[in-house]
Amino acid sequence: MAHETLNETDPKQDAKAVSFDDVVAAAGRIKDEAVLTPLLSFPVLNERTGFSVYIKPESMQRTGSFKFRGAYNRLSQFSPAERDKGVVACSSGNHAQGVAAAAKILGMPATIIMPADAPAIKLARTRAYGAEVITYDREHQDREAIAAEICARTGGTFVHPYNDASVIAGQGTVGLELAHQAKAQGVALDRVLACTGGGGLSSGIALALSQDMPDAVFHTVEPAGFDDYKRSLQAGTLLSNAAKTGSICDALLSESPGEIGFSILRGAAGEGLVVTDEEVLEAVAFAFTELKLVVEPGGVAALAAVLSGKVPGSPEAMGLVLTGGNIDPDMLQIALAR
Numbered sequence: 001m002a003h004e005t006l007n008e009t010d011p012k013q014d015a016k017a018v019s020f021d022d023v024v025a026a027a028g029r030i031k032d033e034a035v036l037t038p039l040l041s042f043p044v045l046n047e048r049t050g051f052s053v054y055i056k057p058e059s060m061q062r063t064g065s066f067k068f069r070g071a072y073n074r075l076s077q078f079s080p081a082e083r084d085k086g087v088v089a090c091s092s093g094n095h096a097q098g099v100a101a102a103a104k105i106l107g108m109p110a111t112i113i114m115p116a117d118a119p120a121i122k123l124a125r126t127r128a129y130g131a132e133v134i135t136y137d138r139e140h141q142d143r144e145a146i147a148a149e150i151c152a153r154t155g156g157t158f159v160h161p162y163n164d165a166s167v168i169a170g171q172g173t174v175g176l177e178l179a180h181q182a183k184a185q186g187v188a189l190d191r192v193l194a195c196t197g198g199g200g201l202s203s204g205i206a207l208a209l210s211q212d213m214p215d216a217v218f219h220t221v222e223p224a225g226f227d228d229y230k231r232s233l234q235a236g237t238l239l240s241n242a243a244k245t246g247s248i249c250d251a252l253l254s255e256s257p258g259e260i261g262f263s264i265l266r267g268a269a270g271e272g273l274v275v276t277d278e279e280v281l282e283a284v285a286f287a288f289t290e291l292k293l294v295v296e297p298g299g300v301a302a303l304a305a306v307l308s309g310k311v312p313g314s315p316e317a318m319g320l321v322l323t324g325g326n327i328d329p330d331m332l333q334i335a336l337a338r
Contacts, residue, residue, distance in 0.1 A: 018165045018168050018207065018264065022166075022172075023208050024176070025169070026073040026170045029073050029076050029170075030076075034061065034069050035061050037056055038060075038181070039056050039182060039185065039319070040057065041053065044290050045290070048307065049307070051317065051318060053317075053318050054178075054189065055293075055303070055320055055322060056178050056319065056320070056322070057295075057322045058299070058323050059294060059324055063098050063326075064097065064324055065097070065299065065324030066174055066321070066324070067091075067094040067095045067324075068098040069170040069171055070098065070166070070171040071095065071101070071170070072101075073166050073169060073170030074159050074164060075099070075102045075106055075159070076102070078106070078157065083106060083107065083108040086109035086110060086156040087099055087108060087109075087157055088111045088147050088150050088156040088159070089110070089111075089112050089113070089158070090113045090114075090143040090146075091112060091161050092115055092253065093114065093118045093122025093123070093250065094324050094326060095162075096112040096114055096118075096126040096133070097125050097126050097326070099131070100112060100129035103130070103131065110129075110130070110131040111131065112126055112131045112133050112134070113134050113135075113136055113143045113147050114126065114133055115135065116135040117138065118250065119250060119326065120328055121326055134146065138244050139245065160258070162200030162201075162254070162258045162261060163200070163258030163261065164260070168200050168204045168207070172203075173204070173208070174201060174204065174321060175205030175206070175212070176208040178192065179216075182213070182317075188213075189213060189317050189318060190216060190217065190315050190318070191216060191219065191313075191317075191318040192218050192318070192319040193219045193305060193319070193320040193321070194219075194220065195249075195251070195300070195301040195302050195321065195323045195324075196229050196252065197222075197254040198256075198257060198258045199229060199254075199257045201321070201323060202218070202220050202261065202269070203264040203268075205321070206265055207264055207268070210268055217270040218269050219311070221275060221301040221302045221305045221310075222301065223249040223252055223280065224275065224276045225247060226247055227241075227272065227274045229257050230271075230272025232256070232262060233265065233266055233269060233271075238256055238259065238262055240256040241254075247297075248280060249280060249297045250297070251297075252298045270312075273305045273310045274310070279304040279307070280297045280301060281335045283301075283304035284300050284332065284335035285335040285336050285338060286307060287300055287303060288332065293325070294332070295322050296326050297331065299324030300322060301323075302320040302322070306318065
C-alpha cells in the first residue's frame with residue numbers, strides 16, 4: 001500500500017517545499033533536545049588515507065543515531081489533537097528509536113512496525129522508550145499496509161522514515177552543523193560522504209551544504225546489492241532493489257529512494273559509492289580499535305568507502321558522517337574477530 005494513503009498531516013510533502021530555511025527552522029526546534037555532535041579528526045585515519053578526514057559521529061546522538069533529529073522535528077509540529085492519537089512509524093530500528101524517544105518527550109503514544117529480524121538491541125530499546133512494537137516478516141509482509149490499518153483504526157499519524165519533508169529538514173541539521181564546525185576549524189571540505197538508505201539524511205545534508213558549503217561534492221554510500229540510489233542517480237529516475245534482505249547493513253536496506261530526497265539529490269550529489277559487507281566489517285573494527293568509536297554496520301558505510309579507496313579523485317579534506325552506533329554485541333564480536 002502506498003504510503004500516501006496513510007494519515008500524514010504535514011502538507012509540505014512537495015520536494016520544492018523543503019528549503020534551506022526549513023533546515024534552519026528545524027535546528028531551532030531540536031536544539032534543546034538533540035546532541036550537538038562534534039566534528040573530529042584522527043591522525044591514524046589521516047595517515048591511513050593520505051588526506052584529512054573529519055568525522056561527525058552521529059553514533060553519539062540521542063538514541064544512538066541521527067534519526068532522532070528528523071523524528072523530533074516532525075513530531076514537535078503535531079497539533080494537540082494529533083498528539084492525543086499518537087504516531088505510527090515503520091523502521092528497522094533507528095527511526096523506531098528516534099520516533100519512540102521523541103514521542104516520549106512530547107507525551108504521545110507511539111506504535112512502531114519493525115522487522116522480526118531487526119537487531120535485538122534496537123527492538124529492546126524501542127520498547128524501552130515506551131513504544132508499542134509490532135513485528136513483521138520483511139520478506140512476505142507489507143509494513144506500510146500494517147501501518148495503514150493501525151492509522152485507520154486509531155487515527156494515528158504516520159511518519160515516514162525518509163520520504164517526509166519535515167524529517168528531511170531535521171536530518172539536514174547534520175549538514176548545517178558539519179559545515180559550521182568545519183569553517184570554525186578553518187577547513188574547506190571538498191567531499192562529504194554519508195551512509196544512505198532511503199535518502200532522508202543524505203538529501204538533508206546535501207540541501208544544507210548547497211547553501212553553507214557549495215563547493216563540497218556530496219556522495220551517497222550504500223551496501224552492495226542495495227545500491228538503488230547510485231543506480232537511480234545514474235539513470236535520472238527512481239529504481240528499486242531486487243532484494244529486501246541480504247546485507248548486514250540493516251539500517252540501509254530501503255527498497256528504493258524516497259521521492260522527495262531523490263528530487264534534491266539528483267541535482268546536488270556526485271557519484272554514488274558502494275561498499276561490501278566485508279569492507280563494512282573492517283570499518284566497524286577500525287572505528288572501534290583505532291578511533292574508539294562504536295558504530296553499527298549501516299552507520300559505518302561512509303568510513304568503509306574511505307578505508308577501501310572508493311572515493312574518486314584526490315580530495316584534500318573530506319567530511320563523513322557515522323550515522324548510527326546501535327550494534328548488537330555479537331555483530332561487534334564478528335567484526336573484531338576478523
